[in-house]
Amino acid sequence: MRPLLTRIFTSTRIAMASSFPSSPSRRLARLTRHLNSSSGELTSVGAPATAATDAVPARSRPAASKVHAAVLVCLFEDPSGGTRVLLTKRASSLSSHSGEVSLPGGKVEEGDADAKATALREANEEIGLDPALVSVVTVLEPFLSKNGLNVVPVIGMVSDKALFNPVLNKAEVEDIFDAPLEMFLKDDNRRTKEMNWMGMDIPVQFFDYEADGKVFVIWGLTAHILTRAAAVIFQRQPSFVELPRPKYTSVPIAGTEEPKP
Template identity: 40%
Template sequence: MRDPEETLRKALLRPARPSSDFDLNPAITLPPGRILRPAAVLLAVWPRPDGARLILTKRASHLKHHPGQIALPGGKVDEGDDGVIATALRESREEVGLPPELVDVAGTLPPHETVTGFTVTPVLGFVRGDFTPRPEAGEVEEVFTVPLSHLLMPDRFAIERRRWRNEWRRYYAIPYGPYYIWGATARILRGLADRVQG
């Protein structure tokens, strides 16, 4: 990828389909009138000497929800947040030690509905300069990066399945080394990859 920033900024201008944990499971009937809680995550693209990389986290194994899973930095919108972009930047500072002033926000992707009742807005931003990632004690076990080029190839995403609430649920997965990236995180990344490919 010659210029990842230009590529991603152009991708944001292309039409995008809605995003949901249920995309691959059309037989699942969602309850009418359901109330979704707003949340946001940051797709933090970090230019490095060996190419652009995306910052991801591994959640602590003792957590009640999604223990040990790979995630984008983010969380639910707090009352004091000034919108989803502010949420993504605040959560990234808390979870990985990324100073908000180092993030050049390019825009947002379509909100993603999760099986846990959230509507998650992915915020795309570019990290300007260096910082030392610092995992949040108690919530984040590890902060790591993945080459952006690995995540922007739709053919690297597999469709797998597992039992969830007594039903087989299909989902996207894109493993990288020892990391198994799947579920909502993989679906959001697949949506970005699709837009990059046009």
């Protein structure tokens, strides 16, 4: 099956070739309409048979399972037509997950209407992303973190990245960058290693990415969510075999901090 972007835009490119090229914003608008019209189908298309390391798709859990957190998979298209995703590096001063790469997001708070509201609010608080710039196109199935928490990925798109002027909350975010979404379907910059968690040796996948002379390591729950989001957007499986799903048996301890995807 051809990638989603190719299938959507090939006919448009042919029709417009004699007049003027299709702009990234035009292609993005068409993709947004497609995802909106088929969001029910896209939550399962491209889903791997097994889940990777640090998160477990929660569709086997009861439908009424409580959502504890949400993250924003914020996409935009570069001038060449490639789809990219916004990522952050957590502040080194934080007590948990310090210095790790993550998606904007966090805990559900009272007053949040749904997971989409949580993801947009957190992105605004963390990196100054105006919710009005984001078109939410679909919500993926919840992912179960190793601490037993349901994390919902919300896929949104920014039609014009030039309108976004990042304002980082330095207490939470040290840096912001973007990476090609398709990278998370490829084995080129991917590596795995075993990590011990509560006496279990768990294989974990890592993606290494360099931007502006800085090296970022994307792993764990964030990497797993991005692989699933890429599979949905491009409508194809990753080129690598995803790691077997660990059998987490722990439950969150009352009063502990919500883990950051």
